[in-house]
Every structure is written in C-alpha cells, then in structure tokens.
Amino acid sequence: MADENAGTTGVEELRAQFDALQRRIAIATVGAQEDFVALLASPEVDGLMAAMTSAAADLDEATRKRVAAWVKMRSDIASLAKSELVRLRGLAAVADQGEVNGG
Known part of the structure; x- marks a missing residue:
C-alpha cells in the first residue's frame, strides 16, 4: 500500500x-506597534x-458614563497594546538570535 501522506508536509x-x-x-x-503604544500612552492623549x-x-449621567467608558477603553487598549509589543519584541528577539546562530 502506498503511503497516503507521501509528498505532504508534516505537522x-x-x-x-x-x-x-x-x-x-x-x-x-x-x-509600528511601538509608535501605537507611544501615541496611546502619550501626555497629549x-x-x-x-x-x-x-x-x-x-x-447628564448617561453622557458622563459614556465618557468614562471611553477613557477606560483607551486605558485598556493601551495596556493590551503594551502586552502585544512585549510579545512582538520577544518574537523578534528569537528571530534575531536565530540569525546570529545561523538559523
């Protein structure tokens, strides 16, 4: 019987x-992520x-609550963007290390 996985890429x-x-x-x-984080965390924003x-x-109270929600969302987005930046830097560092090691 022929191997049905022959010629396919392995997992x-x-x-x-x-x-x-x-x-x-x-x-x-x-x-770009660094720029995004810098903007979101800027003194101007x-x-x-x-x-x-x-x-x-x-x-009115409803408007105050909406504005407070926008302000909190900006803070939450900034936190998530910082976490993503850490992840991207880690992946980029692994790639840089691979290049140094000949990978």
Whole structure:
C-alpha cells in the first residue's frame, strides 16, 4: 500500500513554518506597534482624556458614563497594546538570535 501522506508536509514542518512566519510578522510590525503604544500612552492623549472627562462633568449621567467608558477603553487598549509589543519584541528577539546562530 502506498503511503497516503507521501509528498505532504508534516505537522512539525508546518509548525516550524508557522513559527518562522510569526517571527517575520513580528519583525515587520514591532516598529509600528511601538509608535501605537507611544501615541496611546502619550501626555497629549492623557490631556485629551482629562479634558473630555472635565467637559462632560456638567452633562447628564448617561453622557458622563459614556465618557468614562471611553477613557477606560483607551486605558485598556493601551495596556493590551503594551502586552502585544512585549510579545512582538520577544518574537523578534528569537528571530534575531536565530540569525546570529545561523538559523
């Protein structure tokens, strides 16, 4: 009987290709992610959020709650973006180390 898997890519090879692709994507996007994190965490955006909160202080409760939710979402997005940046840097470092080791 012929091997029905003959000529197909094995799971381990596919995993290696996937890992290599993730490292390439990380290298390509780490700079943009750094810019995104810097913008979200910037004093200017902090000032904008504070101004929005202040401007909404005299408005109805529903509007104040929406503004507070926007401010919190920005904070949450900034935290997630920082976590993603750490992940991308880690993948890029692995790729850099592989190049140093001849991989």
